[in-house]
Amino acid sequence: MASKTVKQLEAMFHPRSVAIIGASNKEGKIGHIVIKNMQNSNFSGKFYPINPKSEEILGYKAYKSIGDVPDEIDLAVICIPSKFCVAVVEECGKKKVKSVVIITAGFKEVGGEGRIREIKIQELGIKYKMRILGPNCLGLITNGNFSFASLTPKKGNIAMLSQSGAMMTGLLDWAVNNDIGFSAFISLGNKVDADEVDFIEYLANDDNTKVIAAYIESVEDGMKFFKVVSAATKKKPVILLKSGRSAAGAKAASSHTGALAGSDIGFELAFKKAGVIRADTISDLFNYALTFLVAQIPKGDKFAIVTNAGGPGIVTTDAMDKEKLGFAQFSEETINLLKEKLPAESNFRNPVDIIGDAPPSRYEDAIEILCQTPNSEVAGMIILLTPQSQTKPLLVAKKIATLQKKYPEKTMIGAFIGGVSVQESMKVLINSGVPTYAFPEDSVKVLKGLTYYKELLEKPLITEKLVKNFKVDKDKVKKIIDDAKKDHRAVLLSYETSQIFESYGIKAPKSNLVQTARDAAEIAEKMGFPLVAKIVSPQIIHKWDIGGVILNIKTPDEARNAFISIMTNAERLGPRDARLVGVELQEMIIKEDKLKSTELIIGMSRDPNWGPMLMIGSGGIYANYVKDVAFDLAYHFDREDARKLLNQTKISKILEGVRGEPVSDIEGVLDILEKLSQLVNDFSDIVELDINPCLVFTKKEGYSAVDIKITIKM
């Protein structure tokens, strides 16, 4: 698909000429509904129905085949049975049609013949450099409604993508009911060619689109996603609802779409890295889209509440706390100004309670005082209203609207609790850039979304981050991995892992393989004491059980004897087919010699979508039960990421030194993470890696990756 460009999608967004292949005069047929929709949506371009059996369809001249059309075609919409699709797509290619939408189902999702047809269509798309949407989709709504969805939403500035056609119909229905406008509404279908990332790339540069929202079930290409979406999110908010979070949901998703669903933790981390705003629910998807469309991005991170009701003020405070939103502390000056203007029974601290009998002017006074504070004191506010007997919701809304215009630096979100009495005022507010909801919890949640986006905009673009490049011995690692592969060993031997770590500058107990008693004594002397000796044999898993380990070797002689005794034991007690590679001499770390010793677990696994995923946490024999671990993707992973990752664990507090204990070698731990990231990015053959324990000592004493396990791809 390298030869296709996102710019070519233009033909789907602004087609000047559209052909409907499978156009029909029969009501209820998709080829009929699509034409009706196109008509009703006031599509102003040229239009050519294609049907071999009709002369005229719905008042338009019909053509027998697309080849007969005496015009260039920007967009061909295909809604004929799947078995005819391959031939028709080829015809489109020959006709130099710029883009194709295949509504027809019966491809990858049914397997067998369908899967083969889909591959053929993909090849035709590449051959003719045509962009293709679908198959198995509802179509799309851009400068006309080229779909068989029964509703056409009004024009607006939200672009919505959906991997589920049915979800799209539901969303459309809801949107029309709530009078929400769209720049585009696209049903992605099987994504044979154009996928969510292509559309996000296109929409990021589309002036009509201010917010991109999507429902997706899978991502086609994680690396493309990172590159494109992290750049797009710097231009405009990208909001994604990704289903299949749970194991059961992922199973349902994969049986539904035939797509391989990755683990949700991978998506969670990837979305964070790429700056995606993740919607947890369908209603979040809408709320975020609407909020980002109209609201001000905050210029600070402390927020106030202004309310005419104590109870809802408390509920809102709770919700802000739950979402970890900054709670503004007012300066003495602000408090005094509030005291001057508000009745004595008011609360002059956050939440500002202007009391149940508050007229519009009192809202105005309180809000304006907060608007005049520095952004560091109050970046924005949630304005609560309950319709009490003296309350005039519409007038309050108008006052707020005026203030939002006067103080565009401040983010304002409304929470107007009620039904009939507040509906009109809510509309006024939304149209004035103040998203307003009936329940304060929703208002708080969107404010959280806005601050998340604010923080994102302040961060450097992920692909421009300076990731440290350590000087390493890549060749040596490559040789070890190649040797193991030749040897058909998926799990590396202990001395191999030690050498890999040494090549990447990660401290582990020194280790050497010895194959004769004489070598054992000589090499032991060079290494220094005490040492541990262990049998090296791919077939011997439980080394202790066969007398394959000897601890605390203190002289060359002891090393020689250990070699002999271990080899003898292994021959005598090991499995008959065990290949005895030799004995590993390993530096022995004595925890008791150290001032403080903390056990960590550090690891890596590979996510099918997002590549290597790093893990760190509390180690030791109970690591699986303690479950104090944190994850991050190794994609553009720098020291700051490493620090944030470590700080997510509880064990990091202990490394910092509690109860008067000394500080541990935290910088050393961060080194491990960065170097490990480089290692697993360099070698995609490493599919899994675990260090447990990694002993961390005090700052001066460093750390030691005591027990390392590396699994490679066979």
Next chain:
Amino acid sequence: MASKTVKQLEAMFHPRSVAIIGASNKEGKIGHIVIKNMQNSNFSGKFYPINPKSEEILGYKAYKSIGDVPDEIDLAVICIPSKFCVAVVEECGKKKVKSVVIITAGFKEVGGEGRIREIKIQELGIKYKMRILGPNCLGLITNGNFSFASLTPKKGNIAMLSQSGAMMTGLLDWAVNNDIGFSAFISLGNKVDADEVDFIEYLANDDNTKVIAAYIESVEDGMKFFKVVSAATKKKPVILLKSGRSAAGAKAASSHTGALAGSDIGFELAFKKAGVIRADTISDLFNYALTFLVAQIPKGDKFAIVTNAGGPGIVTTDAMDKEKLGFAQFSEETINLLKEKLPAESNFRNPVDIIGDAPPSRYEDAIEILCQTPNSEVAGMIILLTPQSQTKPLLVAKKIATLQKKYPEKTMIGAFIGGVSVQESMKVLINSGVPTYAFPEDSVKVLKGLTYYKELLEKPLITEKLVKNFKVDKDKVKKIIDDAKKDHRAVLLSYETSQIFESYGIKAPKSNLVQTARDAAEIAEKMGFPLVAKIVSPQIIHKWDIGGVILNIKTPDEARNAFISIMTNAERLGPRDARLVGVELQEMIIKEDKLKSTELIIGMSRDPNWGPMLMIGSGGIYANYVKDVAFDLAYHFDREDARKLLNQTKISKILEGVRGEPVSDIEGVLDILEKLSQLVNDFSDIVELDINPCLVFTKKEGYSAVDIKITIKM
């Protein structure tokens, strides 16, 4: 308030005669609005406006004072300035008015004079045995609208209580807009007399009320709450939204109501114990209320999804997983029946996808097959619909309604995603006992609420649980506490804590206080070896620093010498004013002698509302950082509670024996919890208690509460 009964509240719910004190002809006045509301709500009883200056008010004859009314009065509504309220309440008392609602504000919430007035009114209520609602409230809506809220909701079967008047106006507004009916709507105000618990007790026996819902900010009497509410929840669902969850919210709540807010964890546990369904948000409060009003309580705990759309099916599966709802696994028979009836492209497993073109009959087929399964296979289902071109939502709704009637054993919840196209069908469903929401996440959440209630109904009433009563030596404990009080020591000495534990049968290292060198030798011999000797002095906190601890004493002679050396050190190096009580000889536990030793922390603190709260978790020096702890209230705490509590911790897995390790003395740990519960229930003077570490060994080896700290009330 012992002499007042909840039955007396009858006068507020079904008054036959009402007096409005402060009735007014002036529009906008509360005394005017209340009368208008009463008229508009078609109150059919007798009515007497009271106003010293008017002859007639809104067409009714007015009386100068309540004493002048020539009739008995069931309910007096007071809306005159607060300074006149005390006198008027006294008049009501003399007139033998049965119940009083004080709408007027300016009492406890303003402090000072207001607080005194409120106390006087409370005393009058007791003196005249009158039930009083308020002051500082909106009033109430029962068989008439006796409030100054501007709307009257329709009659229905939900009773709603609100501690916030403003919240009540918002809720009313929303309810009217959504056409929800109420049996009662009560603004609680300052709760000078009748509080949420009184009303819950009344409503539990009110036939018009099927669901009790409330917004509260505090609870007046925790023990009364337990008793009443746990019985009420067995009769009908009680749904509470409790604000002030966060520290900031609790602060706001207490400044708002003047009520002391307890910790949220206490409320969470208490609500669970009493069987309350806790709403997290305002919208939950409504959703639960409506659902419990119409839906079937499930007869099992496994649920299916039926959907005409894959995407929403996945979203719903995710949401079910998040809420830990049981996901039905169909039997082969069910799968075969589905295969017979549904098209080949359907998904015959859960979630059942009946495909986008599903007509109403296909919904009917799939749902009926699931209805015919045993309740253990499918107890209920979430029925999803997205309005696609062939979908007929209203007909589908009617089919579902018929099936719900035919199969009342099955719980059905709808999720009809969309706006205009599905609104009418949603109403049909709700009226047929199938609560239906626009977003599947809401449907899942209410289903979770229903299963929570189902489990509650299966549990015994908490006050009828058999709580074990261990044979203990209460007198001894009482004496130790009394002595410490006399001594002005809030923190008990180590040997005292050991003796308290011994008196309650909790194993701790044996410990004795010795006051002479001779005693030291003699008692040591009796105790056995090894021992630890420690200085006993309330003023010496850091015993080690002054040479006040000697470990590993192995003979009587060593004990004697230890005594002398410790006393000398303490005199020489301790604070000048230190009172040296003597030396504690304590059995020394050597962890290394044990097969397996696990460190727990076990503790108790007292909640201002809910009494003693127990805690258990991972112990040791890092306990504060590991934060693996679980809490429960000691109110009617039995062995099953103890087991559940322990099982909430991660350390419980380690006690069970992982990695081939032996099982620990879990039953011993449960003993500690039960005995501790008895101890802290017996002695309310114990305000805090901590055991860290409590060493737990293998089953045979038992446990030892090594380090105990007990703080008593001074």
